[in-house]
Amino acid sequence: MKIRVATYNIHKGVSSMRGQPRVHALKQAIALFEADVVFLQEVQGRHDRNAAQFGAESHGHKHWPETAQHEFFAGASHHSAYGMNAVYDHGHHGNALLSAFPIGSTRNHDVSDHAYEQRGILHCVLQTEGVDVHCYVVHLGLFEAGRGRQTEALIEAVMASAPHGEPVIIAGDFNDWRNNLSDKLRNALGVVEVFDQRASNSAIGDLVRQLARRKAATPTLTPARTFPAALPWFRLDRIYVRGFQVETAQVMHGTLWAKLSDHAPIVATLKLA
Structure with missing residues (x-):
C-alpha cells in the first residue's frame, strides 16, 4: 500500500508580507499535492476579525470561508481533525490533519x-x-530548550500510543534549524526522515561514504531546506516515518509557494513496509 503525504505550515491562511487572505488559493494548492494525508500547521479554526474584514463576496465567492479552515480545505474528498492550541479573544489556531482515510x-x-x-x-x-x-x-516552539522538552513529550506520546512498532508518520514544523532533534527521534522511536536516503541514493553519496570510511565517521543526515519559501535556507519542516519505505520526497519550490506562506511544503510518497 502506498500513501502520499504532505506537510505545510500555512501561516494562518494569510500572506506573510501584507496579511492578505490566501485561503482559496491555499485550497487549490493543497489539492496539487494529490496527497492522501496532509499535515497542516498554523491552521485558523476561527478568526472573527479576518472573517469580518475579508468575508465580503468578490468574484462569486467569499475571501474568508464561513467554516473552519481545516474543514474548508478537506472539502468532500478528505476527513479532517483539528487540535486547538493558541486561543485568543477573536479566535484560535492550531494543527490539523486532512485524510482520505477514515x-x-x-x-x-x-x-x-x-x-x-x-x-x-x-x-x-x-x-x-x-x-x-x-x-x-x-x-x-521557537526556543531551543523548549523544543528539547517538547521532543521528549513527543517521544513519550508515540511510545505510549504506538508501543508495538505500529506504522508512524510524524510531520510538521519543528523549528529545529540546527538539526539537533533528528537523532533523538531516530534513536528513541526507530524513525527515519524522508530525506535521509538522499546521501545513500546518489553518486555524491558514494563519495561521502568513501570519505566517511576513511575518517571512520558516518555522513551527517540533513533535512531539506524549507524556510523562507521564497529562498529556502533553514531546515525547519520534517516528515519522519516508521514502518514505511520512502519512495519519493520533494520540497515544493517556485513563485506559487512563495506567495502562499513563509514555509515551503514537503510532499513524500511512502510504501508500507
Whole structure:
C-alpha cells in the first residue's frame, strides 16, 4: 500500500508580507499535492476579525470561508481533525490533519513550554487497508530548550500510543534549524526522515561514504531546506516515518509557494513496509 503525504505550515491562511487572505488559493494548492494525508500547521479554526474584514463576496465567492479552515480545505474528498492550541479573544489556531482515510480517533497533546507560546501535538489514528497508521502533527516552539522538552513529550506520546512498532508518520514544523532533534527521534522511536536516503541514493553519496570510511565517521543526515519559501535556507519542516519505505520526497519550490506562506511544503510518497 502506498500513501502520499504532505506537510505545510500555512501561516494562518494569510500572506506573510501584507496579511492578505490566501485561503482559496491555499485550497487549490493543497489539492496539487494529490496527497492522501496532509499535515497542516498554523491552521485558523476561527478568526472573527479576518472573517469580518475579508468575508465580503468578490468574484462569486467569499475571501474568508464561513467554516473552519481545516474543514474548508478537506472539502468532500478528505476527513479532517483539528487540535486547538493558541486561543485568543477573536479566535484560535492550531494543527490539523486532512485524510482520505477514515480517522478512527484523535487526541491533542498540549506541549506548551510557557504561557506566551501555545503548542500542541495532534495525534490521529488512520484506518487504512488492514492496518492502523498513527499520525502526529507537530509544531514546536521557537526556543531551543523548549523544543528539547517538547521532543521528549513527543517521544513519550508515540511510545505510549504506538508501543508495538505500529506504522508512524510524524510531520510538521519543528523549528529545529540546527538539526539537533533528528537523532533523538531516530534513536528513541526507530524513525527515519524522508530525506535521509538522499546521501545513500546518489553518486555524491558514494563519495561521502568513501570519505566517511576513511575518517571512520558516518555522513551527517540533513533535512531539506524549507524556510523562507521564497529562498529556502533553514531546515525547519520534517516528515519522519516508521514502518514505511520512502519512495519519493520533494520540497515544493517556485513563485506559487512563495506567495502562499513563509514555509515551503514537503510532499513524500511512502510504501508500507
